[in-house]
Amino acid sequence: MAGQVLQSVKSGVQSWFAKAPKLEINEGLEALPSETMAQLSQNVQALSVPMPYQSTIEGALSRAFQEWQEQPEINNSLVILGSPVDAIAPTLETILKSPTSPSQPPEAWRQAKIRFPLEPSRSADPLTILDELRKALDRVNLEDLETLEQEDAQVDPEDGAIAEAPTEPIKSPTIVVIPNLERYFLRCIQGWESVEYVQNLVAHEPSYFWVLGCSHWTWAFLDRVCHISAYLEQVESLPQLTGEELEQWLTPLMASAAATINPSQAPDDSPPASETGSETDSGSTLDFGSDGYWNSLANLSSGISTTAAQLCLQSLRMQAEDLANNQVDDTQEQTRRNAHQTEAVSDPSYRLRLKKPTLPSLIDLDSMDRYLLHALLIHGKMMRSHLALSLGEAEQTIRPRVQVLRREGVIIQQGVWLWVHPVHYPKLRNELGNNNFLIGEA
Amino acid sequence: MITINQMTASIRSYSSLWSLQPPTPSTAPSITDPATVPGLPETSEDLPQGLFVDNIGFASILKAAIAILVAYLLLWAIRSSTSWLSENVPRRFRLVIKQTVPFLRGTVLIGTIVFVLPLFFDLTGPKLLALTGTIAVALGFAFKDYASSIIAGVVTLFEGPFRMGDRIQIGDHYGEVVDYGLRGLRLQTPDDNIVTIPHNTAWTEALSNANSGQLEAQVLTTFYFAHDVDTEKVVQILYSAAYSSRYTQLKLPVVVIVEELPWATQFNLRAYPMDARDEFVYKTDLILRTKQACARLQLPYPRVLQSTTT
DSSP, rough: HHHHHHHHHHHHHHHHHHHOOOOOOOOTEEEHHHHHHHHHHHHHHOOOHHHHHHHHHHHHHHHHHHHHHHHHHTTTTEEEEEOOSHHHHHHHHHHHHSSOOOOOOGGGGGGGGEEEOOSOOOOGGGHHHHHHHHHHHHHHHHHHHHHHHHHHHOTTTHHHHHSSSSSSSOOOOOEEEESSSGOOOSSTTTTTTTHHHHHHHHHHHEEEEEEEEEEHHHHHHHHHHHHHHHHOOOOOEOOOHHHHHHHHHHHHHHHHHHHHTTTOOOSSSSSTTTTTTTOOOOOOOEOOHHHHHHHHHHHHTTTTTHHHHHHHTTTEEEEEEHHHHOOOOSEEEEEEEHHHHHHHHHHHOOOOOEEEEOOOOOOOOHHHHHHHHHHHHHOSSSSSHHHHHHSSSSSHHHHHHHHHHTTTTTTEEEEEEEOOOGGHHHHHHHHHTTOOOOOOOO | OOOHHHHHHHHHHHHHTOOOOOOOOOSSSOOOOTTTTSOOOTTHHHHHHHBOOOOOOOOHHHHHHHHHHHHHHHHHHHHHHHHHHHHHOOOHHHHHHHTHHHHHHHHHHHHHHHHHHHHBOOOOOOHHHHHHHHHHHHHHHHOOHHHHHHHHHHHHHHHHSSOOOEEEEETTTTEEEEEEEESEEEEEETTTTTEEEEEHHHHHEEEEEESTTTSOOEEEEEEEOOSSSOOHHHHHHHHHHHHTTBBBBBSSSEEEEEEEESOOOOEEEEBBBSSGGGHHHHHHHHHHHHHHEEEEEEEEOOOOOOOOOO
């Protein structure tokens, strides 16, 4: 009896400090098949940029660009900061490359030439990052000069006014975009020389307007080691999304989820009727349209879009009653599970339900795990060899921990690239903060 | 086996010592003169009878035994639970939990004494004074060093030159304070030995505290290079080594101090690891990183000149 009490107290204290209650599957509800989840995860990447992100970036860019045109020597850069799991680079690319809406007057920055001179992926050899960066940025300058020369050559020589114009031509404004600054440094000796090069270039090259994307964690680190905020003054953080904004952003995902489960129903932008049905939910499930669900999602994800999307996917459940209807007897159970997707196609009555979102539990992390995850959060996507170099360990030393973290779903591996799963980010942030690590604001 | 009567006789003899009159008669009133101090028993012979409670029976002894057993279990539970908890919570809370141990243990000890003593002694008014005096004499003769350590321990607890979890040096011993007992403290050395140091030693010896209740402790790493080395480059490498080490507490400053010696240029790198416990692996990491960079950049180390033999 006393042993049981002690055990329960022990487990209670453990869960209080380190873990959250595990995600339990409700009676009558079943998790989506893994294939469907994989497909939906891909759909998340295809979602449009959340409106608050777009308005924040466009607004900040308009202000900063205008200031630069008025005073080119003072403010010629804008840094967009987000969480380490935010997809800042695709967001910037989408916004900066998107065509101007014909119904609205074009903003000044849309008239500028927009350059993305750098490769999106990290260089294989970290010590060559600086050379590659220098070459790429020099190429921008060279291309600009060539363009100017061509424009000069096209000028009619008989036009006296132009022919007698000063030899220094007026450049059309150019925006140079480095959408993911974290890819151009590595935490090792001489590993952030490229960032120092960029910050010096920005300070001494007022003829370009620079837009940089970076995570709060990278920014905090670089600010400590090379005082980057002294050179790049104008900083704009991506806003935290509210429940209402998340609902608006994720509605197409819900619709695509419903369409995936019930392909016979024509997909549209609105969620299926079964999800918005008027029947009252019981237990920990919530209606699709419930404000409580979306507010809860916003709180748990700290308003981070990628985390919220993954949490939302993990809270999706299929109505188990419908599944039960498909079961004729026990012998058919295994067959049904094997052909889950096929049955979903054949049964139009599947209903999607949203379980109350919860953050997944985090495994007990040892000190090496924490250093490893901190390195991943500072650098974003990185290779295992780079990770080992950054940690000052041999690759075979970190390999077992990478395997464990990957198996537990804390980190994702795609090809040679490793990164932290967005759904674990809120807990990891607390964990690393409580363990005295330097963490970002968001 | 000591009986109640033997205990009474023992205390009686000490009480007699306490109430000894000076050999020369004096006209001045004495503090030990029963006639001048109201409330004191008239003769020393009355003291022991009044000091003990009237009905010391089996029930009292059983209560005392249970109280001592409970206290022992509580002390064990405090030690085990705080030790387990402090190593399983995030670093930020580790020292806070460890620092509560002496106070919790002190509370249990005081509570037990306060509960057990009235079961056997009538601790009211001057009798308490008499008992205190008796104990003082007993300790003075028999347990002088033990009492000195206990008192030093209590004073140290409130003065706070160190706390549980701190990394301190007393005499030749350096390590983390892992236990704070009644008589002494225990240090866990870098060699994983446990050194017990009496509190009175800690009271009289010079004490150096590396982290003073904080998680971080400064680590000094010294490097030597040849006089003709590019000092600017070396300083840059040392800063980079500190900032790139995974152990470094980036919230705290990193400093490089250069000193010129007859045989080399000395570089002192002062930085803080996130956890003082990592000081030695941190130092190793800094040296490894620096040596790798120096080898890559071919920076010259000092050379020992060998005398040529003829």
